[in-house]
Amino acid sequence: xxxSVLCDLSGVVYQxxxxxxxxxxxxxxxxxxxxxLRFITNTxxxxxxxxVANLRAMGLTCEPDEVFAPAQAARTxxxxxxxxxxxxxxxxxxxxxxxxxxxxMGAVVIGDAGxxxxxxxxxxxxxxxxxxxxxxxxxDNRYFRDSxxxxxxxxxxxxxxxxFATGTTATVLGKPSREFFELALAATGSSLEQAVMxxxxxxxxxxxxxxxxxxxxxxxxxxxxxxxxxxxxxxxxTAIVDNLEAAAAWIVxxxx
Amino acid sequence: xxxSVLCDLSGVVYQxxxxxxxxxxxxxxxxxxxxxLRFITNTxxxxxxxxVANLRAMGLTCEPDEVFAPAQAARTxxxxxxxxxxxxxxxxxxxxxxxxxxxxMGAVVIGDAGxxxxxxxxxxxxxxxxxxxxxxxxxDNRYFRDSxxxxxxxxxxxxxxxxFATGTTATVLGKPSREFFELALAATGSSLEQAVMxxxxxxxxxxxxxxxxxxxxxxxxxxxxxxxxxxxxxxxxTAIVDNLEAAAAWIVxxxx
Numbered sequence: 001x002x003x004s005v006l007c008d009l010s011g012v013v014y015q016x017x018x019x020x021x022x023x024x025x026x027x028x029x030x031x032x033x034x035x036x037l038r039f040i041t042n043t044x045x046x047x048x049x050x051x052v053a054n055l056r057a058m059g060l061t062c063e064p065d066e067v068f069a070p071a072q073a074a075r076t077x078x079x080x081x082x083x084x085x086x087x088x089x090x091x092x093x094x095x096x097x098x099x100x101x102x103x104x105m106g107a108v109v110i111g112d113a114g115x116x117x118x119x120x121x122x123x124x125x126x127x128x129x130x131x132x133x134x135x136x137x138x139x140d141n142r143y144f145r146d147s148x149x150x151x152x153x154x155x156x157x158x159x160x161x162x163x164f165a166t167g168t169t170a171t172v173l174g175k176p177s178r179e180f181f182e183l184a185l186a187a188t189g190s191s192l193e194q195a196v197m198x199x200x201x202x203x204x205x206x207x208x209x210x211x212x213x214x215x216x217x218x219x220x221x222x223x224x225x226x227x228x229x230x231x232x233x234x235x236x237x238t239a240i241v242d243n244l245e246a247a248a249a250w251i252v253x254x255x256x
Numbered sequence: 257x258x259x260s261v262l263c264d265l266s267g268v269v270y271q272x273x274x275x276x277x278x279x280x281x282x283x284x285x286x287x288x289x290x291x292x293l294r295f296i297t298n299t300x301x302x303x304x305x306x307x308v309a310n311l312r313a314m315g316l317t318c319e320p321d322e323v324f325a326p327a328q329a330a331r332t333x334x335x336x337x338x339x340x341x342x343x344x345x346x347x348x349x350x351x352x353x354x355x356x357x358x359x360x361m362g363a364v365v366i367g368d369a370g371x372x373x374x375x376x377x378x379x380x381x382x383x384x385x386x387x388x389x390x391x392x393x394x395x396d397n398r399y400f401r402d403s404x405x406x407x408x409x410x411x412x413x414x415x416x417x418x419x420f421a422t423g424t425t426a427t428v429l430g431k432p433s434r435e436f437f438e439l440a441l442a443a444t445g446s447s448l449e450q451a452v453m454x455x456x457x458x459x460x461x462x463x464x465x466x467x468x469x470x471x472x473x474x475x476x477x478x479x480x481x482x483x484x485x486x487x488x489x490x491x492x493x494t495a496i497v498d499n500l501e502a503a504a505a506w507i508v509x510x511x512x
Contacts, residue, residue, distance in 0.1 A: 117375040123409050126399070130407060142421050143382070151386060153379050157421040161413035165398050 002215060002255050003190035004036040006181065009051070010043055011200035011223015012244055016147045019058045020222055022245030027060060029248045033255065036188035040068045040181070042139035042174040042204065044111030044155060045090040048072065068184040070138035070174035071096040074109055077136060077173060083107040086133065088125045088158075090114050106131075110162065110170070111138035112155040122158065129166045135159070139174035141204050145224040175199075176208020196238075196254075198247045200225050207233035216254075218247045258471060258511050259446035260292040262437065265307070266299055267456035267479015268500055272403045275314045276478055278501030283316060285504045289511065292444035296324045296437070298395035298430040298460065300367030300411060301346040304328065324440040326394035326430035327352040330365055333392060333429060339363040342389065344381045344414075346370050362387075366418065366426070367394035368411040378414065385422045391415070395430035397460050401480045431455075432464020452494075452510075454503045456481045463489035472510075474503045 007013065013023045030037060039062070041051065048069055055062040071093055078085055082103045087094055089111035097109065108125045129135055137159045146152035159170050174180055178192070185195055192213040199205020200223030209217040219230055219237035222244070230240050241247045263269065269279045286293060295318070297307065304325055311318040327349055334341055338359045343350055345367035353365065364381045385391055393415045402408035415426050430436055434448075441451055448469040455461020456479030465473040475486055475493035478500070486496050497503045 113375075115375050117378070119369075119371050119373040119409070122373070122413075126409050126413075127406060150383060153375070153382050153417075153421055157378075157382075157417035160420040161409075161417040164416040165409055165413040 002035065002194055002196050002251060004038060004185055004188045004195040005030050005251060006038050006040050006184060006195050006197040006209070006214065007244070008175075008197075008199040008201070008205050009039055009041040009055075011145055011225070012198055012220055013039070013055075013060070014058060015145070015223060017058075019060075020243060022243060024058075024060060026243075026245040026248035029252060031061070033252055035251070035255075036190065037066055038068060038184045038188065039066055040175060040184045042070060042112075042141055042154075044070055044138040044174075045092055045114065047093060047096050050092070065187060068180070070111070070180070073173040073177075073180055073183060074136055074138055075099070077171070078107060078109075081105065081107070083134075085109040085136075086125060086128045088113050088116070088121055089138065091116060106133045107136050108133055108162070109136045109138065110155060110159055112141075112144070113158070117158055122161070126162060126165050129162060129168060135162060135166075135168055135170040137170040137172045137174075139204075140170065140172050141201060143224065151224065175204050176212055178212040181209065181212050181214055196251050198244065202229035202233050202237065206237045207235055210235045210238070218250060220244060220247055258291065258450055258452050258507060260294060260441055260444045260451040261286050261507060262294050262296050262440060262451050262453045262465070262470065263500070264431075264453075264455035264457070264461050265295055265297040265311075267401055267481070268454055268476055269295070269311075269316070270314060271401070271479060275316075276499060278499060280314075280316060282499075282501045282504035285508060287317070289508055291507070291511075292446065293322055294324060294440045294444065295322055296431060296440045298326060298368075298397055298410075300326055300394040300430075301348055301370065303349060303352050306348070321443060324436070326367070326436070329429040329433075329436055329439060330392055330394055331355070333427070334363060334365075337361065337363070339390075341365040341392075342381060342384045344369050344372070344377055345394065347372060362389045363392050364389055364418070365392045365394065366411060366415055368397075368400070369414070373414055378417070382418060382421050385418060385424060391418060391422070391424055391426040393426040393428045393430075395460075396426070396428050397457060399480065407480065431460050432468055434468040437465065437468050437470055452507050454500065458485035458489050458493065462493045463491055466491045466494070474506060476500060476503055 140156040141154040197209035197217040216238040396412040397410040453465035453473040472494040
């Protein structure tokens with residue numbers, strides 16, 4: 001039944017710079033069963049090549065084609081419409097948009113800009129939107145578990161701020177957009193229904209994936225998970241499991 | 257019928273540091289007809305004494321009791337609940353909250369903080385809210401006309417950002433809260449129905465005042481007014497007039 005596994009990264013595979021216990025063997029177990037693995041992340045602070053290098057530095061097997069991040073989807077979106085991006089993203093991600101192309105059509109691209117979310121930068125983006133530019137959100141997550149262990153504001157609250165200020169609605173390119181899940185699965189040959197999503201974000205990774213048509217979505221109790229998350233969203237997770245290791249066991253049991 | 261006039265300041269009486277044409281004589285005309293005047297503003301970048309001094313410097317007659325700004329309402333709110341404010345306001349406004357009182361109960365107070373809306377400050381407020389503190393918004397306007405003539409982000413978008421991040425709803429203390437209009441009118445002896453609001457913000461000043469029960473609300477075509485504003489909100493303005501002078505003429509005509 002299930003042919004592919006869509007796996008979130010931060011809070012599921014690793015936390016900060018540390019691999020979560022059992023994550024490596026869990027991923028090997030899934031690969032050994034012939035399942036296609038896709039790492040899909042809404043992290044908008046790292047380039048795709050940084051993500052791949054980071055996973056390999058932790059000792060994991062990872063091919064570039066297995067990693068999907070919103071900047072890739074945004075690049076495609078901008079190229080199709082010949083739009084020049086007005087970036088409100090993390091400085092580390094700016095290089096992903098350095099195409100050299102310039103057009104009169106502009107689009108505001110917003111990600112998890114972190115410290116780059118200054119009033120001046122937000123106000124500049126607001127003015128570009130007021131002139132009619134579309135708003136492209138790399139992600140709209142509410143928060144993430146920061147390196148200090150506490151929750152920090154993600155891109156979503158700032159997307160909502162600009163939507164409220166301008167009366168426009170953002171096009172969201174990362175999870176839980178159906179297009180993003182489909183893009184990640186394209187080369188695996190499996191449909192949305194044949195995929196299982198594993199994530200620590202009950203809203204975006206789990207309820208969002210199920211609404212987009214993903215076959216099953218497992219909520220792990222690691223990362224940003226907080227007690228009660230499983231009841232705060234509709235639809236509920238297909239299953240709630242302790243960690244990635246338990247998620248892999250659930251999937252192997254389901255396909256055996 | 258009408259006994260009081262509630263008049264917005266920025267964009268109605270003055271723009272930046274300049275009195276709008278005819279504003280002084282319009283206010284004198286209203287006073288000469290025996291109408292009680294109240295200046296009510298959602299500006300959260302100036303203390304009440306700064307506002308009074310500013311109006312007097314422009315040559316206008318103004319008593320402290322005639323000026324109502326959200327910080328006054330917030331002070332009352334915090335005192336009643338013995339809450340210590342965690343401030344996300346413009347530095348110039350911090351002195352209004354310098355009561356010296358400290359309690360274990362905290363509340364996040366958000367205003368038009370301008371450059372003080374840094375990621376670090378917003379994130380600190382987010383964490384205080386996550387610990388269960390209530391969110392108190394001095395105002396929730398979307399934008400204002402800045403000193404450079406263009407529109408800039410007001411407090412509202414940042415209120416929405418924190419509401420979205422935490423799943424809480426802010427208590428809004430400035431216009432268009434009914435309590436704020438009532439507080440402004442308290443010493444005049446007139447009811448909400450006996451008051452006319454004059455403003456350049458079709459949403460907060462006009463539709464908001466009418467929803468709160470104010471008798472009439474006039475939209476002026478100065479300040480942040482943009483063509484079409486009169487049709488974007490429900491209820492519609494009682495009348496749309498060119499400026500404060502025309503608003504005064506409309507009121508004098510209505511009571512004569």
